[in-house]
Amino acid sequence: MTQHSEVLPVTGGDLVSDDWLQRYTAAIMPTYGVPQRVLVRGDGAYVWDADGRRYLDLLGGIATNALGHAHPTLVGAVTAQLSTLGHVSNFFASAPQVALAERLLQLLAAPAGSKVFFGNSGAEANEGAFKVARRTGRPTILALEGGFHGRTLGALALTHKPAYREPFEPLPGGVVHLPFGDLGALEAALVGDAGQHVAALVVEAVQGEGGVRPLPPGYLAAARRLTTAAGALLVVDEVQTGVGRTGAWFAHTRHGVVPDVVTLAKGLGGGVPIGAVVTLGERASTLLGAGQHGSTFGGNPVSAAAALATLHVIERDDLLRQATEVGAHLVRGVEGLGHPLVQGVRGEGLLLGIQLTRPVAAQVVVAALEAGVVMNAVAPEVVRLAPPLVLTHQQADEFLAVLPHALDVATAPTDGRDD
Numbered sequence: 001m002t003q004h005s006e007v008l009p010v011t012g013g014d015l016v017s018d019d020w021l022q023r024y025t026a027a028i029m030p031t032y033g034v035p036q037r038v039l040v041r042g043d044g045a046y047v048w049d050a051d052g053r054r055y056l057d058l059l060g061g062i063a064t065n066a067l068g069h070a071h072p073t074l075v076g077a078v079t080a081q082l083s084t085l086g087h088v089s090n091f092f093a094s095a096p097q098v099a100l101a102e103r104l105l106q107l108l109a110a111p112a113g114s115k116v117f118f119g120n121s122g123a124e125a126n127e128g129a130f131k132v133a134r135r136t137g138r139p140t141i142l143a144l145e146g147g148f149h150g151r152t153l154g155a156l157a158l159t160h161k162p163a164y165r166e167p168f169e170p171l172p173g174g175v176v177h178l179p180f181g182d183l184g185a186l187e188a189a190l191v192g193d194a195g196q197h198v199a200a201l202v203v204e205a206v207q208g209e210g211g212v213r214p215l216p217p218g219y220l221a222a223a224r225r226l227t228t229a230a231g232a233l234l235v236v237d238e239v240q241t242g243v244g245r246t247g248a249w250f251a252h253t254r255h256g257v258v259p260d261v262v263t264l265a266k267g268l269g270g271g272v273p274i275g276a277v278v279t280l281g282e283r284a285s286t287l288l289g290a291g292q293h294g295s296t297f298g299g300n301p302v303s304a305a306a307a308l309a310t311l312h313v314i315e316r317d318d319l320l321r322q323a324t325e326v327g328a329h330l331v332r333g334v335e336g337l338g339h340p341l342v343q344g345v346r347g348e349g350l351l352l353g354i355q356l357t358r359p360v361a362a363q364v365v366v367a368a369l370e371a372g373v374v375m376n377a378v379a380p381e382v383v384r385l386a387p388p389l390v391l392t393h394q395q396a397d398e399f400l401a402v403l404p405h406a407l408d409v410a411t412a413p414t415d416g417r418d419d
C-alpha cells in the first residue's frame with residue numbers, strides 16, 4: 001500500500017464561516033438555500049464549524065453518518081481499498097462489491113434467487129426499483145401521500161410533495177398516490193380488476209421526510225397480503241430507515257413481511273455515497289435483464305468497502321441495541337420535560353420526530369444550533385433527530401439539557417411570525 005502524506009490545500013483555509021458562505025453563494029447553485037454553518041471537521045457525534053465552534057450532531061448528515069464522523073474503522077477500510085483498487089468498470093468484478101451483496105442478502109434473510117444492484121444514492125436506488133416495476137408490464141405504481149423517494153425524475157414521480165414535483169412535470173406516468181395509512185384506499189387500489197394493473201406499491205415503513213411518521217400497525221402486513229394477491233410487487237424504501245437506523249437492521253422486518261424489493265442508501269456507506277436495490281426472490285430478481293440497467297460507479301470498491309466496514313461496526317459494537325436504548329432514552333427524556341411546546345415524540349430507534357404543539361420547528365432548530373446542537377425541522381411542527389448510531393446516553397443527556405432552552409426561545413413572544 002502506498003503511503004501518502006501530502007495534503008492538498010483548500011484555497012482560503014484560514015477563512016471564517018462568513019467568508020466561506022459568501023463564496024458558497026457565489027459558486028453553488030441555490031437549491032438548498034443558505035447553509036446554516038460551514039463545517040470543517042467531525043469526530044464521533046460532534047462536528048466543528050469554520051469558526052471553531054463544536055456542535056452535537058443529532059442529524060448525522062440526515063440519517064447517513066451511521067458511525068458518526070471520522071470513525072477509524074471506516075477511515076481505515078476506505079483508505080486501504082482506495083490504496084489497493086479504487087475503481088473498476090462493471091466489465092469487471094471486485095471482491096468488496098460481491099462481499100457486500102452477499103452480506104446484504106444475509107442480513108435480509110433473502111430467499112433463494114435474490115440479487116443486489118448497486119448505485120450511488122437513494123434516488124438512484126428508487127429509479128432502479130421503478131425500472132424493476134415497469135418490467136412487470138403493468139402500468140400503475142402506487143405510492144403514499146407524504147412519501148419521499150428522491151429528486152431524480154422517476155423517484156420524483158413516486159414522491160408526493162407537490163412543491164417538489166410540479167416544476168418538473170410531466171414526470172414518468174402511472175404513479176397514483178394513496179392516502180397515508182388508509183387500508184380502505186389500499187384495498188380499493190389492489191383488489192379486483194384494479195389490482196391487475198398495479199405493478200408495485202412503494203412505501204417507507206417510517207416516512208422520514210414526511211415528518212417521521214411510522215406506518216400504522218398492520219398496514220405493511222396488509223400491503224404484503226394485497227400485493228401478493230394482485231400479483232404486484234411490494235417495494236419498501238429503506239433509504240432512510242435501513243441499516244440500523246430504527247434499531248433493527250431494516251424497519252420492515254418489525255412488520256413480519258418479506259418485500260419483493262428493498263432500496264437502501266444513506267446509512268449504508270456510513271457517509272460514503274452508495275445505494276442498493278435488493279430484489280428478494282426469483283420473480284423480482286429476474287425482471288431486469290442484461291443491458292437494462294447500469295451505473296459507472298455502481299459497486300465501486302471504495303463505496304462497497306465503506307459499506308462493509310459500516311455493517312461490520314454496527315454488528316461488532318451492538319449498535320442496533322444502542323440505537324434502540326438511546327432512542328428510548330431520548331423519547332422518555334423529551335416527553336418527560338413536560339414542556340408545553342412538546343406534544344410527543346414519534347419514530348423508532350434513532351429516527352425520531354419531536355412533534356410540537358405549534359409550527360415553530362424551524363425556530364427550535366435555530367435556537368438549538370445557537371446552543372450547540374444540530375437537528376432539523378422536517379415539517380413546520382416536527383423536529384427530526386437522526387443522530388449517528390454511536391450516540392451515547394451521555395450525549396443524549398447533553399441534548400436533553402439544551403432542549404428546554406431551545407423550546408423556550410422558540411415560544412418566546414417575538415414578532416408573531418411563528419404562528
Ligand code: PLP
Nearest residue numbers: 121122123148149150208239240
Ligand atoms: N428515499 C427516502 C426514504 C429518503 O429519505 C431519501 C432522502 O432523504 C431518498 C429516498 C433520496 O435519497 P438521496 O438523497 O440519496 O437521493
